[in-house]
Amino acid sequence: MSAPARMIGVGVGPGDPELMTVKAIRALGEADVVAHFAKTGNASRARTIAAAHLKPGVTELPLLYPVTTELPKHAPAYCGKIDAFYQDCAVAVAAHLDANRSVAVICEGDPLFYGSYMHLHVRLAAHYPTEVIAGVTGMSGCWSAVGAPICQGDDVFTVLPGTLPEAELARRLADADAAVVMKVGRNLPKVRRALDCAGRLDRAMYVERGTMTDAVVMRLADKPDDDAPYFAIVLVPGWEKRA
Amino acid sequence: MSAPARMIGVGVGPGDPELMTVKAIRALGEADVVAHFAKTGNASRARTIAAAHLKPGVTELPLLYPVTTELPKHAPAYCGKIDAFYQDCAVAVAAHLDANRSVAVICEGDPLFYGSYMHLHVRLAAHYPTEVIAGVTGMSGCWSAVGAPICQGDDVFTVLPGTLPEAELARRLADADAAVVMKVGRNLPKVRRALDCAGRLDRAMYVERGTMTDAVVMRLADKPDDDAPYFAIVLVPGWEKRA
Numbered sequence A, B: 001m002s003a004p005a006r007m008i009g010v011g012v013g014p015g016d017p018e019l020m021t022v023k024a025i026r027a028l029g030e031a032d033v034v035a036h037f038a039k040t041g042n043a044s045r046a047r048t049i050a051a052a053h054l055k056p057g058v059t060e061l062p063l064l065y066p067v068t069t070e071l072p073k074h075a076p077a078y079c080g081k082i083d084a085f086y087q088d089c090a091v092a093v094a095a096h097l098d099a100n101r102s103v104a105v106i107c108e109g110d111p112l113f114y115g116s117y118m119h120l121h122v123r124l125a126a127h128y129p130t131e132v133i134a135g136v137t138g139m140s141g142c143w144s145a146v147g148a149p150i151c152q153g154d155d156v157f158t159v160l161p162g163t164l165p166e167a168e169l170a171r172r173l174a175d176a177d178a179a180v181v182m183k184v185g186r187n188l189p190k191v192r193r194a195l196d197c198a199g200r201l202d203r204a205m206y207v208e209r210g211t212m213t214d215a216v217v218m219r220l221a222d223k224p225d226d227d228a229p230y231f232a233i234v235l236v237p238g239w240e241k242r243a
Helices: A022-030 A045-053 A076-098 A117-124 A138-146 A166-175 A185-197 B022-030 B045-053 B076-098 B117-124 B138-146 B166-175 B185-197
Strands: A007-011 A033-039 A059-065 A103-107 A130-133 A157-161 A178-182 A205-208 A216-219 A233-236 B007-011 B033-039 B059-065 B103-107 B130-133 B157-161 B178-182 B205-208 B216-219 B233-236
Touching: A007 A022, A007 A117, A007 B138, A022 A045, A022 A103, A022 A130, A022 B022, A033 A045, A033 A076, A045 A103, A059 A076, A076 A103, A076 A117, A103 A117, A117 A130, A130 B138, A138 A205, A138 A233, A138 B007, A138 B130, A157 A166, A166 A178, A166 A185, A166 B166, A185 A233, B007 B022, B007 B117, B022 B045, B022 B103, B022 B130, B033 B045, B033 B076, B045 B103, B059 B076, B076 B103, B076 B117, B103 B117, B117 B130, B138 B205, B138 B233, B157 B166, B166 B178, B166 B185, B185 B233
Parallel strands: A007 A103, A007 A130, A033 A059, A033 A103, A157 A178, B007 B103, B007 B130, B033 B059, B033 B103, B157 B178
Antiparallel strands: A157 B157, A178 A233, A205 A216, A205 A233, B178 B233, B205 B216, B205 B233
C-alpha cells in the first residue's frame, strides 16, 4: 500500500544500519520513490545504510552532485552551479509528486541538521505535503561509540565547522563548555592549533567513521599526523567541573 | 538469550515510540534489567516511550530522584544530596552487573547529551563492560516536527540552557548562526528579552512536546503569555543568507 503522495525527508542515522529508526524503516516500505544524494561515481552513503530496507524494484532517484571541486567554494561560478543543481533536484522530485508518487529522500544523520535534504525542503515544502523523520546525528553516533559524555547540566554546547578562521575557532572553543568540530579534513592542523590556543587540546578526541566497524578513535594530542578525511570529527567533551 | 552482563545506555529518542532505533529495541529484548530515572510520583518518560518493547516480567530498576526542589540548585545541601543519589544509583546498577545480569538504562533522547545516564557512565564505565546506543535527541525531534531547517553549510550552531544570565544569553545568541534554548520554563521572559536584544526574536520558534500528538508550536513572537513547561524549547534556525 502506498502512502499519500508526499515528500519525506528520512534520517537514516550515522552509519550503523541498526541506528535507523522504526519510523524511517516504515517510510522506506511505503514510499514509491527513494531519492539519495551522492557524488558522481560514488555510492550514496545514505543508500548504503538503508539498503536492506529498500523495497525490491522500488524506483530510485539518484541526485548526483556536479563535479565542482575545481572551483573555489564562494566563487559565483560554484554558487551558480550548485544552486542550479538543487533546483534541478527539486524539479525531479516534484515531477514524481505531481504524478501522485510519494518520495522518500534518505539522508545520513538527521535531515535538517547540516543535510542536503533541506535544499529540497526549502524549495518544495510550501507546495507539497512534506514530512521529516528525525535521525540519529553523526556526532551522537561518534560520542556514543567513544563513550564520551559530551555535555551535562548547564553546559553550553557548540558545533563548529573546521573551515572557520583559526582565531575564530580558538575564540569559540574557549567560549564553549563542550564542542564538536566538523569538516575536519585538511583543516586538521589549524583545528589542532586552535584547540591548543583555547586550552582544550588535552580533552579533544579525534574520530573517523565513528559508528563503523573500522572506526578510528584517539586523543587528538596522540595523533601523530595530520591526515584526516573530510568527514572526520573532533569531540571536546564538556562537564569539566565533574569529570 | 541474555547478552553478556554489561551496562547499556539506551537512547529511546524524543517521545514518539517510532523514533526508537532498531538497536535500542534489540537491547531491550536482550537485557535482564531495565533501569529508568524518574521523579518520585511521576512515570519515567523514557519508560513510557519504550513500554511496548519491555519483555514481559523483566526486572525493572526505577531510579527515583530525591525531592529537591525546595533547595537552591548550587547549595551544598542540594549538591550533596544529588551526588549521594547518583552514587546510590551506581551501587544498585553495579549489584545487578556483579550478579551477571545486563542492565539497560533507558534514556529519553540521546544518553550522553544532557542525560542522567552519564552520571552512571562516569562512575561505572571504567569498571564494567559498557555500551552506549545513540538516540534521536529531543531537539532533532522538535525541529523535524516543525519542519525548520536548523543549520547548513558553515553555520555555527549552539545549544544554550535558559538558566544563563540574560546578558550572556543575548551575547551568545547574537554570536551563533543557529541556536536551541533548552530548559525554558520560567526562564521564558528572560529568553524572550535576550532574543529581542540579539535581533533573533523574529526567527524564534517556541515548541512544547515537539514529537507528541499534542505538540504546541508557534513563533515565539506570537505567544501571548510566558507560561512554559521546563521541557519546552526555543529553536532559532540559521541559514539566514539563503532562507
